Amino acid sequence: MSRIAWDSFWELGGTQAFGVEGRAAIELNEYWQKFSQTLNAESVLDLCAGRGAVGTQMLLANSRLSMYGVDYAKVTPESIDGNAAWEEFFSGFDLSKDQLERLGSYDICVSQFGIEYLHREKAFEHFSCLMKPGGRFNFLVHLKGGAIDTMASEKVKELEVLLRSGGVLDTAESFFMGRGSAGEVVHTIQDFIASADKKTKSVSGQVISGIEKLISMTREGHSSIDFFRAFKQRVQNDFQRTESMRHSAMSEDEALSYFSSELTTSVRVEYVFLRDCMEKVALSVRGQKV
Numbered sequence: 311m312s313r314i315a316w317d318s319f320w321e322l323g324g325t326q327a328f329g330v331e332g333r334a335a336i337e338l339n340e341y342w343q344k345f346s347q348t349l350n351a352e353s354v355l356d357l358c359a360g361r362g363a364v365g366t367q368m369l370l371a372n373s374r375l376s377m378y379g380v381d382y383a384k385v386t387p388e389s390i391d392g393n394a395a396w397e398e399f400f401s402g403f404d405l406s407k408d409q410l411e412r413l414g415s416y417d418i419c420v421s422q423f424g425i426e427y428l429h430r431e432k433a434f435e436h437f438s439c440l441m442k443p444g445g446r447f448n449f450l451v452h453l454k455g456g457a458i459d460t461m462a463s464e465k466v467k468e469l470e471v472l473l474r475s476g477g478v479l480d481t482a483e484s485f486f487m488g489r490g491s492a493g494e495v496v497h498t499i500q501d502f503i504a505s506a507d508k509k510t511k512s513v514s515g516q517v518i519s520g521i522e523k524l525i526s527m528t529r530e531g532h533s534s535i536d537f538f539r540a541f542k543q544r545v546q547n548d549f550q551r552t553e554s555m556r557h558s559a560m561s562e563d564e565a566l567s568y569f570s571s572e573l574t575t576s577v578r579v580e581y582v583f584l585r586d587c588m589e590k591v592a593l594s595v596r597g598q599k600v
């Protein structure tokens with residue numbers, strides 16, 4: 311998947327992965343804080359760290375850790391005051407292509423909704439050099455059919471409808487290029503709203519209100535085509551990210567075989583639940599390098 315799609319997500323001010331909000335964010339932050347409190351003054355690498363949601367929670371709970379992060383997007387981690395600062399953050403580093411030896415090796419490797427985006431084959435062999443002998447790993451991965459995957463599946467369907475030929479974005483593009491009328495765009499939006507495919511208010515709401523603002527700009531005599539193209543690109547990036555998230559989601563068995571190898575021992579896969587409703591939100595995969 312394209313790194314640009316992630317650059318644009320973090321540039322637009324995202325601080326957490328898709329779906330990590332509200333109750334899920336509380337639950338997952340607590341998960342990392344609890345884990346962090348079980349550790350000594352050890353070195354930790356947060357893989358596919360994004361803006362460092364995991365490392366930040368771990369440092370807040372245990373300031374003795376030496377925390378490192380890596381991500382291929384152009385990101386800087388959230389800043390943390392005082393003794394609990396990040397040691398180093400490798401941004402723009404592609405874990406599937408760049409030389410992993412450059413990152414060094416660590417007592418603990420962690421990841422939240424990141425590592426499963428990478429290789430589907432021989433995953434552990436690829437990453438094992440990042441762990442010292444006896445080093446441990448703790449990864450939260452997307453769960454197929456879990457709460458976040460279900461939200462993502464609805465979002466993908468909705469974005470597909472918005473982006474398809476003759477759909478809302480296509481009709482709007484013709485209008486902003488001077489080849490159609492605002493009335494046609496409004497008509498397509500009305501059809502979309504009335505259609506049974508519509509799932510979430512937030513995604514369509516943002517797209518539709520963005521288009522409406524650009525139509526007003528055009529009516530006031532401003533050219534909107536460049537703004538529209540940038541806007542459409544954002545929607546396409548969002549589609550690409552959400553789709554690749556869906557492909558990365560794993561079942562319990564898939565996670566077990568993905569992370570088990572001759573180099574690992576004591577691999578355990580468990581569900582992470584939202585406690586108040588017992589809804590499954592992720593898979594936790596823990597183990598050790600032999």
Ligand SMILES: C[S@@+](CC[C@H](N)C(=O)[O-])C[C@H]1O[C@@H](n2cnc3c(N)ncnc32)[C@H](O)[C@@H]1O
Binds near residue numbers: 325326362364421
């Ligand atoms: C769903 S986000 C998770 C970010 C963070 N762990 C969090 O929970 O907020 C997935 C992250 O994986 C990163 N990523 C995807 N493929 C990567 C690769 N090949 N190398 C390094 N990072 C990658 C993306 O840039 C993105 O920041």
